[in-house]
Amino acid sequence: MSVHICIVDYISAGDIEKYSYCPLSWWLSRKEKHTENEGVRKHREISEEAKKMKKSYSKMKDSESMAIYYSIGATLIALVGISFLYSSPILSRIFMILAIVWLLFSLYLLWKFEKYVLLWERKDVERVMVIASGAATIFSIFAVTFVLPPNFALGYVMEVLSLLWLIFATYFLYISLKSEFQYNELKKKLKLPDGEIIYVDDLQQSPILKSEKYKIWGRPDLLIKKGDDYIPVEIKTGRVPRGPLFSHIMQLTAYMVLVEENYKTPPYGLLKYGPVVYKIEYEEDLRNIMLEKVEEMRRALETGEVHRNHHKVGKCIHCSRRNICPERLA
Ligand code: SF4
Known part of the structure; x- marks a missing residue:
């Protein structure tokens, strides 16, 4: 030929x-024209199922993150609410100390940034720094709100808001569990690793x-x-x-x-x-x-x-x- x-x-x-x-x-x-035979059709079906699996996995992970964020948010709002209901100089001092510790920790990480970048991924070091400075900010807010005179109206508003956030967290947890179930069912059906x-x-x-x-x-x-x-x-x-x-x-x-x-x-x-x-x-x-x-x-x-x-x-x-x-x- x-x-x-x-x-x-x-x-x-x-x-x-x-x-x-x-x-x-x-x-x-x-030189062949590509026509759809039984094998191609089956292959396309598997591909469609795999796409659904990929979608369920992303939905599961995204909803899981949202559930975590809303739970953290609900906890923080509830704590702020409590700090408006009670005035406590002791708690204020404890939060002040915690704020200073986390602030020092984030400053230390910033100072030794290059050293830790060699040990971990750059984005991991940055993530820890964001968490440490975020914690320092939140604790300093509590340190201030716990010495303010009680404000019941504001305290109750915060508690209601916290409850609302908790409802959102529960909703996302439900979506995450539902997606996980769908993902596992498809995984079983396709017998994938x-x-x-x-x-x-x-x-x-x-x-x-x-x-x-x-x-x-x-x-x-x-x-x-x-x-x-x-x-x-x-x-x-x-x-x-x-x-x-x-x-x-x-x-x-x-x-x-x-x-x-x-x-x-x-x-x-x-x-x-x-x-x-x-x-x-x-x-x-x-x-x-x-x-x-x-x-x-x-x-x-x-x-x-x-x-x-x-x-x-x-x-x-x-x-x-x-x-x-x-x-x-x-
Ligand atoms: S395997 Fe197919 S292409 Fe190869 S010699 Fe046999 S019939 Fe021809």
């Missing part, structure tokens, strides 16, 4: 999968991942954040094989390379066939084999010369391009 095709800069992970199955299958697929879904194969929600270094691109079905690790997941529909297929391992390895360049080196990736999930370690040998395939594909694009590279009849039987293949074995 001798067809001249323009050399493209980037090779997709999906094409790496097809090439690894059979080079000729990849070559023939380049633990972790936060941060990427779903969907152009509107997640950008294409590119590797400038190796000139490959792709969109993993899912990217799950587990602790500090980013785990790409490739979901395959159809028959469940007895073990992970080489072509799928190559595709997943391409995703691991993309995750490495765009996020962080992943320790492994997951290949999911229905309820069965295989863990594929990210190893240098695997990456080199995948990159060799990419080089072969580039050469094929240059020469326009592509042939079958196997003698497996079974492969041809299961190949979706066998009807148009000039080198098929069955």
